[in-house]
Amino acid sequence: MIKITTPVLGEEELKEVKKVLDSGYLVQNKYVKLIEEFISKYVGTKHAVAVSSGTAALHLSLLSLGIKEGDEVIVPDFTFPATVNVVEMVGAKPILVDIDPETFCINTEEIESKITNKTKAIMPVHEFGNSANMDEIIKVSKKYNLKIIEDAACALGTEYKKKKIGSIGDIGCFSFHPRKSVTTGEGGIITTNDPEIYEKLQILRNHGISKVEGKVDFVLPGYNYRLTDIQAAIGVVQLKKLEEIIDKKINLAEIYNRELKNIDKIRAPKYQEEVRHTYQTYHVILSESINRDEVIKELKKNEIESNYGAYAIHALKYYREKYKLDDSEFKNSLKAYNQGLALPLSYELDEKDVIFVVKKLKEIIQKG
Numbered sequence: 001m002i003k004i005t006t007p008v009l010g011e012e013e014l015k016e017v018k019k020v021l022d023s024g025y026l027v028q029n030k031y032v033k034l035i036e037e038f039i040s041k042y043v044g045t046k047h048a049v050a051v052s053s054g055t056a057a058l059h060l061s062l063l064s065l066g067i068k069e070g071d072e073v074i075v076p077d078f079t080f081p082a083t084v085n086v087v088e089m090v091g092a093k094p095i096l097v098d099i100d101p102e103t104f105c106i107n108t109e110e111i112e113s114k115i116t117n118k119t120k121a122i123m124p125v126h127e128f129g130n131s132a133n134m135d136e137i138i139k140v141s142k143k144y145n146l147k148i149i150e151d152a153a154c155a156l157g158t159e160y161k162k163k164k165i166g167s168i169g170d171i172g173c174f175s176f177h178p179r180k181s182v183t184t185g186e187g188g189i190i191t192t193n194d195p196e197i198y199e200k201l202q203i204l205r206n207h208g209i210s211k212v213e214g215k216v217d218f219v220l221p222g223y224n225y226r227l228t229d230i231q232a233a234i235g236v237v238q239l240k241k242l243e244e245i246i247d248k249k250i251n252l253a254e255i256y257n258r259e260l261k262n263i264d265k266i267r268a269p270k271y272q273e274e275v276r277h278t279y280q281t282y283h284v285i286l287s288e289s290i291n292r293d294e295v296i297k298e299l300k301k302n303e304i305e306s307n308y309g310a311y312a313i314h315a316l317k318y319y320r321e322k323y324k325l326d327d328s329e330f331k332n333s334l335k336a337y338n339q340g341l342a343l344p345l346s347y348e349l350d351e352k353d354v355i356f357v358v359k360k361l362k363e364i365i366q367k368g
């Protein structure tokens with residue numbers, strides 16, 4: 001089976017985990033500090049706060065900004081649902097915006113019309129390792145005094161105009177789920193330059209514990225969203241391989257781009273000059289005449305794993321029933337949800353695998 005993705009794990013991770021087990025310090029300790037130091041340096045922010053998942057990262061980010069019931073947060077309609085679920089979790093209202101059909105990220109031209117006096121933040125998603133149009137997002141956030149939380153869960157290493165994603169908004173959120181480029185099993189991390197947000201995040205991830213006049217006290221009803229040192233030890237080794245993994249994925253993606261160029265029923269992702277796309281997912285759009293779910297089944301018969309890339313949030317049961325939004329507002333998102341196809345892309349694959357996938361895909365599509 002050619003898998004969509006495979007984590008790159010080995011003896012070195014095992015060796016570091018053993019050190020943690022031997023030390024007896026299993027939760028938030030030395031390795032959590034190391035992973036935070038690595039990420040803040042790599043992303044280029046003053047601070048990083050390791051947490052138990054990408055979703056925890058997003059949730060704590062909203063809480064650290066004091067976003068709550070009565071507030072509105074602008075989010076793209078096409079994403080992994082966690083982005084929007086966390087807005088519901090803090091009691092705020094997600095305001096869904098359609099995506100750009102070529103980048104799969106929020107359509108920045110539609111943001112301004114969705115802003116009200118309740119809007120507190122914009123949460124762009126750097127979908128599939130691509131980058132949202134951050135210049136436009138910053139422009140509109142400045143005009144209306146909004147915070148920016150970057151959902152960079154699948155975009156560690158992605159750059160926009162030579163700056164790392166996660167360092168451009170007020171807060172950046174990353175995931176270390178095995179579906180991303182590097183993994184800790186479950187895990188996530190938050191980046192920020194703001195010392196107050198940093199302080200709040202540390203308190204919230206650890207039961208609300210802080211020091212008041214030198215004495216340990218509980219200053220907030222916090223969560224337990226800590227990353228363990230076992231996970232962090234895996235992560236520290238993984239992060240050493242990050243650039244190598246990304247380079248390999250970019251190479252393979254370029255082979256896909258080349259091989260798919262002249263197939264008119266498949267649209268390959270758009271190249272953006274100002275972005276270093278890290279291709280967490282290689283996502284194409286099949287034309288409307290093709291039954292995407294059938295293609296997934298046929299690829300599977302050929303030992304090729306594929307899937308859809310992300311979801312049109314307004315069309316999912318909870319959001320559909322609660323907000324009753326019209327499909328016509330989310331044409332690009334809906335098309336990506338119905339006709340999008342994520343193809344295998346990982347460090348373990350090579351050129352011949354990609355060429356084989358494209359060959360089979362062509363055969364299936366031409367058969368109709």
Ligand SMILES: *Cc1c(COP(=O)(O)O)cnc(C)c1O
Pocket residue numbers: 053054055056079080082083125126127151153154174175176177187188
């Ligand atoms: C993976 C992902 C998440 C969730 O991360 P977890 O670590 O699985 O909680 C959130 N948003 C986006 C865009 C993602 O790709």
